[in-house]
Amino acid sequence: MTDKPKTKGDFTLPGEAGYEDMTLELAERWGADAIRDSDGTVLSDKIVEADYPIYSTICLVRADNEWAKANRDKLQQNYLMSDPVVAEKEHIDIDLLKGFFREQFEINANDDPKTWWQVFDRTTAEEVTKDQWTFDKDSGAVTVQNVKKWHKYTVNFLAYRIWEGISMYNHITNDWGDREHQMPIDPIYPEAQQAMLNYLKKWLDEHPRTKIVRFTSLFYNFAWFWGDPAIQKFRYADWGSYEMTVSPMAMRLFSRAKGYEMTSEDFVNNGAYCSSHNVPSGRLWDWMDFMNEFVVRFGRQCIDMIHDAGKLAYMFYDDHWVGTEPWGRRYRDLNFDGLIKCVFNAFEARLCAGVQGVRTKELRLHPYLFPTGLKGEPTFMEGGNPALDAKRFWVNIRRGLLRMPIDRIGLGGYLHLVRDFPDFVDAIEHITNEFRTLKQFHAGGAPYTAPLKAVVLTAWGKWRSWDYVGHFIPGVEIYEVTESLAGLPVDVSFISFQDIQKHGIPDGVDIIINAGKAGSVWSGGEHWKDARVIEAITGWVAQGGGFIGIGEPSAVRHSSQYFQLAHLLGVDREIGLTLSHVKLPVTVSSTHFILKDFDGEPDFGKEIDNVYVLGSDTEVLTEKEGSPRITVNSFGKGKTIYMSGFKFSPENTRLLHRSLFTAAGKEPEYRAWTCSNIRTDCAFYPRIKKLVVISSSDTAETTDVFDAAGKSIRIHLEPHGIKIMDMS
């Protein structure tokens, strides 16, 4: 790490009552300029009265449990699909909540089930007519009459959430025992809005020392369905999905706004729900737009009240962020002063850094100061190594911070837990100093970025830039790809199929990237049946555009090709329909520009197999069991590259970096401000003429950095090291 002199500022410390001395000592040690509370902690007067601005967390939907208890019909709801039951006789009873966590969910028997619920024969995929079933409130079961023997039945029903998800998680993770369960109220009801505003007003009055109101977050939790603990703790988690925004009230308002009605099945969707990794239907887009409009409108009322109280409003870009859509067009209307993102990786740093319409961007580093991590792994307890975790996360995040500025960093959780981990305290001291160093370079202007504009094409497009749709799902190519991209000195943005349908390929774009498995929101699914998309991309590549496809790009079962851009890529995939077709032999030529800088075969993780070339023009750079792994093809004046998979690694990041230049037809322009050693990255800040070189390696590394003239500078780096060079 850097040996720079100690610096101060831009760091938010989680304080903790009962540990006042420790709080203030660590504030000094880590250079904190703000102190926050966390869910489950309070700040004592001693802390609050110290000379630090105070961040106070607030979550309005779970803040006033008395109001919630008095208004149980205004709790938040969602649709659940009951577990399937196979009919063994003429009628069946379906215990709706069987398999779900009964402390989280309670069946909504207030809104007429016959109006709002649906029963399905999942064998035939047909709805059961309403007169065939009845709901018994006492048993919590639906009885279906005249069922077809051996068919499978499910019920889409509405459930209130009687324990707010994030506090439920915190409660259980930290053994809060018999502390009262907080219930989430739904601001869709005017009465709830009024209660929340009343509460906020009072709260503001009671928190005169609070400088920053930290929303964790606004109103609706990402989708998180828990299970019967005897079977499985979690059933469904999607960090970007809108399941938990649903209620009859909202559905009625929606139909007034959009002119048609949503059904329970629009949300349940054969039990797949509205997962962010699936291509959203037009109806789901409409719902999200409707909820976004509502969240921004009512959110703004809350934020105005905070501003009126002379305080700032920050938002946590997790937990209850659904509906705020920081990359959407309405986000600036919320008028937030700050946005805080918890981060493990570079792509999350870019996710936060790229948001428009908010002044201060803060990263909350991991590990969170809890005994265990998000997957239940030991952290601040025996068996944990939080210092190593922190360094490992930081090394990833730092790649993103070379490229785009972030204003602040911070931690969260129970500060007292760090007591037994002095190496963690040291690690954070290093990290905070390094952060401040990097930040100061950005203040002098943007770093060198290659003359190369890449867009990532997904079904979400800009709305979910840097792919904030479900945290990191292993084996999903897009996370791996965006993590690589997040640290590269190239211009990256995100577009959707609708963008192309309406406006074609934006001017100035050099490369389109499409990465994902068939049917996923990232590959694009049914969108690839749209001839407008094929026409636009094909014509653009013919004119010199570059296309990089990873995994199953442009894949959908349609017509005579599986990759709908097979004619551009020069490869397609055998999915079992043409096994009797003899495929062209694969000849590997492994001397391509893309493959320089390392030997051996790239590790793409679980990659796509049974790929075949369509012609001998398709250059195959590497293959496995006869299936090409990296290919390069020409179409008109353009170039395309196919990769059978991707995994974030130094080797693959370099492959991608070089591929961008090949696809753009700009190979000669690759060299400037790159490193010879793939485990190192560099950024050159031309206005202040500073060069930053970082290593993501666990061991010492040597690298040559090439300047704009192609001259090389040799640099030695410590493990996870950083070097700053004055180039003036």
Next chain:
Amino acid sequence: MTDKPKTKGDFTLPGEAGYEDMTLELAERWGADAIRDSDGTVLSDKIVEADYPIYSTICLVRADNEWAKANRDKLQQNYLMSDPVVAEKEHIDIDLLKGFFREQFEINANDDPKTWWQVFDRTTAEEVTKDQWTFDKDSGAVTVQNVKKWHKYTVNFLAYRIWEGISMYNHITNDWGDREHQMPIDPIYPEAQQAMLNYLKKWLDEHPRTKIVRFTSLFYNFAWFWGDPAIQKFRYADWGSYEMTVSPMAMRLFSRAKGYEMTSEDFVNNGAYCSSHNVPSGRLWDWMDFMNEFVVRFGRQCIDMIHDAGKLAYMFYDDHWVGTEPWGRRYRDLNFDGLIKCVFNAFEARLCAGVQGVRTKELRLHPYLFPTGLKGEPTFMEGGNPALDAKRFWVNIRRGLLRMPIDRIGLGGYLHLVRDFPDFVDAIEHITNEFRTLKQFHAGGAPYTAPLKAVVLTAWGKWRSWDYVGHFIPGVEIYEVTESLAGLPVDVSFISFQDIQKHGIPDGVDIIINAGKAGSVWSGGEHWKDARVIEAITGWVAQGGGFIGIGEPSAVRHSSQYFQLAHLLGVDREIGLTLSHVKLPVTVSSTHFILKDFDGEPDFGKEIDNVYVLGSDTEVLTEKEGSPRITVNSFGKGKTIYMSGFKFSPENTRLLHRSLFTAAGKEPEYRAWTCSNIRTDCAFYPRIKKLVVISSSDTAETTDVFDAAGKSIRIHLEPHGIKIMDMS
């Protein structure tokens, strides 16, 4: 091999003019009782006049090239799809035969292209109207006007075959130089029928010494499209497909018979053609039924003529077998005396052995006496080891011969090639003796078969029993499964989805097996959306039936499940639609009855991943990266077993053998007449009280055989050995 005294008979030797002494010497050595010619060989008078019955090969569709040349409009035809062309301007020219072997195909310009051809925009999957395109006979190109820029176009067109496929293969493989290319004529034309009957009559008169007329085979070759040799030799090969039966004449007759018209796209099918590995459409079934009726009707005329001449008629179950359908209901109407199948494996032996309506069944062993094998690998030339090949194939085939009788074996090709391979001559001597020994046991009655009836459920059902749909395609589960089944002492038959729809599960069935990848003819594809199938199987399992699913059993994207029998199997597969759903943890219990007899993990080849259990009741016997590989589940009184893949091996054959008993609820009945050593098999012939034990191992093996009382007999076997025990 056996040390039995030398025996004679039941062996067909390929003779060769110019090698008379060798022919007669090997006839003696191998115990031949018949001599045949082969494509490319003739028998001299000296051979014909020796005291052996003569088989003479005949292939009527390519027999009279003079007639073919004089009637080029009556050559056989098929639809081809031109390679796709991307439109770069307002019109495109498509060179129809580009990429195809122009010595095999000639565009049919006689039948009006506007009537019989179709042009498709393969980007939109829509047909281009007939007024938009024109065909130029001289250039062999179709020009399409007013195309959509950047869309991809193809033409379905009719091509005559101007070189008959099998003789083309033999010609090229054996360098026949400028020998005239034989052209296939189409018996769909009455004139061609008459010419063929005239030819046959004359031929019969000219072959007085011929005892057996060996058809290779009847009229239509399996589908085999060759490519431009500069690009690829073969483009498409499907040993069971009807592409090559098509002509305008046949299509007109079809529409009269079936009341509707087939289109070119029914055969081209997005370029996938009518591959036997895809689920046949109702229209394709109709076409196959129509052609089968025709082939049997006209075939019978030819066979009657042979019988009238006092000769026998045998059919080769390869090459031009399409339309004969030996497992179909009309086959016996052909009145063939013999059926000859070329074999590599046990399942092919069963394929031949199980055919009804023909008296004599003969296997033509491999290797064929050609310099190279079917994949171009060296055989009877430097680098080849035909003796080892022969033994390896024999060991596989022998497993099938333990279970079902075959009447004869034989070889084919150029006999002189064996000169340089004395070990091959020895090997065949052993094999012929062994074959005769096994045959004599069957003469005493059927061997012991466990009280266990298994049916394999595919979209073909009985019509393509033992899965003769495309030779052995690597990685296709059904071949591996049927190869294992072919040597097991259980009753195996094949049923289709239509059988279940119409008649339910047949009486007496203990186990249904469904094995294959989603969408394949073996798994069943869209058939699994049919609730009647789900009802029948579910109800039957609930009453005690056993279901074994391998790979992607019952899989189709439909409703809330991917495996439509997930409720029976207790597992389903994640195909990317529910990534955000948390799956139940997998706990492995590896002490199940199924896993006895060997340690370690089975090798299933490329298996299905991302499988998950639906409940804790599902027993997981082994898993990989969290994905169950073998599971056992109960439903009602029945049992189900899931396997993530299958590969024919001693270990997996044993797994399957035991699984059958578990699924059937008959584990206690497993032991009788089984071997302890998985590399050995045995058969007990109760009427003559003989026990045969064979080893498929390259090394010496010891095994215990358990008799019906559970008493064990220890047996030692040589590599690939056989032992006969008298149990009386």
